[in-house]
Amino acid sequence: MLLSQDASLIRPLNLYLMVYIILVFGTLQTLPDVSDEPCIFKITLRNFRTILSWKLKDHSIVPTHYTLQYAIMSGPEDVITVKDCTNITRSFCDLTDAWVNMSETYTLRVVGHRGNSTLVDCEGSLFPLIDMPLEPPNFEIAGFTDHINVTVEFPPVLPKIVHGEGSSFYLSLVIEEKSGNIVKKHKPKINADIAGNFIYVINELIPNTNYCISVYFEPSNLGTINRSPVKCTRLQPEQESDEDSGREARGYS
Numbered sequence: 502m503l504l505s506q507d508a509s510l511i512r513p514l515n516l517y518l519m520v521y522i523i524l525v526f527g528t529l530q531t532l533p534d535v536s537d538e539p540c541i542f543k544i545t546l547r548n549f550r551t552i553l554s555w556k557l558k559d560h561s562i563v564p565t566h567y568t569l570q571y572a573i574m575s576g577p578e579d580v581i582t583v584k585d586c587t588n589i590t591r592s593f594c595d596l597t598d599a600w601v602n603m604s605e606t607y608t609l610r611v612v613g614h615r616g617n618s619t620l621v622d623c624e625g626s627l628f629p630l631i632d633m634p635l636e637p638p639n640f641e642i643a644g645f646t647d648h649i650n651v652t653v654e655f656p657p658v659l660p661k662i663v664h665g666e667g668s669s670f671y672l673s674l675v676i677e678e679k680s681g682n683i684v685k686k687h688k689p690k691i692n693a694d695i696a697g698n699f700i701y702v703i704n705e706l707i708p709n710t711n712y713c714i715s716v717y718f719e720p721s722n723l724g725t726i727n728r729s730p731v732k733c734t735r736l737q738p739e740q741e742s743d744e745d746s747g748r749e750a751r752g753y754s
């Protein structure tokens with residue numbers, strides 16, 4: 502969670518929010534005080550899949566099976582059980598097809614069992630727009646004499662959470678090119694109907710020079726940048742050597 506590092510900050514905030522909720526709705530059933538919960542929930546967009554994972558704060562508790570349930574805060578009260586995440590041995594769940602609204606608050610419950618007994622019962626809530634970091638996409642580069650082709654992997658269909666009906670599409674891809682101390686950012690326009698891999702050509706590069714490329718999605722909010730590891734290539738030297746000296750003199754512009 503965004504503010505979880507600063508417990509002194511989140512507690513009064515939570516308190517005000519709860520008081521507000523009690524006043525308005527006369528109930529305390531939503532928004533558990535996450536700081537006291539035995540689990541830490543994390544959600545991330547990885548390879549365009551929405552992956553929820555959880556960890557127990559107390560490592561001595563080791564359930565063998567978990568069951569996940571969630572509810573949509575603004576929606577009906579119904580608790581939804583995810584079929585593929587019922588009585589599972591892993592501590593993560595793919596919610597790509599279930600969670601389709603980035604600006605919705607989802608409340609969560611994970612119960613951990615061992616044999617017949619319940620070892621742990623956690624609640625939490627997540628707001629993907631703020632809580633879900635976007636991991637960088639996979640990419641490949643191919644260097645030629647004066648250009649680099651960057652192939653960025655996109656799925657055949659974007660998940661609804663980044664392109665739901667009514668929600669604005671916001672994946673803003675940045676391709677960062679670095680040579681020596683010079684960094685250039687390229688921001689190709691990505692449409693919501695993008696299907697499959699995307700090739701971006703970085704032109705007008707200097708032959709026989711080393712370039713490093715990394716990619717990331719610009720966070721829409723206060724989130725931090727999740728930059729991919731760099732991939733580097735040394736461009737091929739020019740075939741004709743006649744113009745070499747001219748090229749050298751021009752250098753970077």
Ligand SMILES: *[C@@H]1O[C@H](CO)[C@@H](O)[C@H](O)[C@H]1NC(C)=O
Nearest residue numbers: 566568587588589614616617
């Ligand atoms: C969960 O799975 C385990 C092992 O597969 C089984 O023994 C147990 O009865 C299951 N529990 C439920 C509630 O289905």
Ligand SMILES: *[C@@H]1O[C@H](CO)[C@@H](O)[C@H](O)[C@H]1NC(C)=O
Nearest residue numbers: 575602604605665666667668
């Ligand atoms: C997403 O959730 C927000 C908050 O409940 C709501 O205002 C918005 O209409 C929802 N968007 C869609 C496409 O359902």
Ligand SMILES: *[C@@H]1O[C@H](CO)[C@@H](O)[C@H](O)[C@H]1NC(C)=O
Nearest residue numbers: 566614615616617618619620
């Ligand atoms: C677990 O549940 C099964 C079926 O309900 C029961 O037969 C068994 O005795 C229980 N085991 C324990 C250790 O309680």
Ligand SMILES: *[C@@H]1O[C@H](CO)[C@@H](O)[C@H](O)[C@H]1NC(C)=O
Nearest residue numbers: 643645648649650700701702
């Ligand atoms: C780089 O990609 C562009 C666009 O797909 C293509 O036209 C070009 O031929 C590629 N360059 C090389 C050397 O393959």
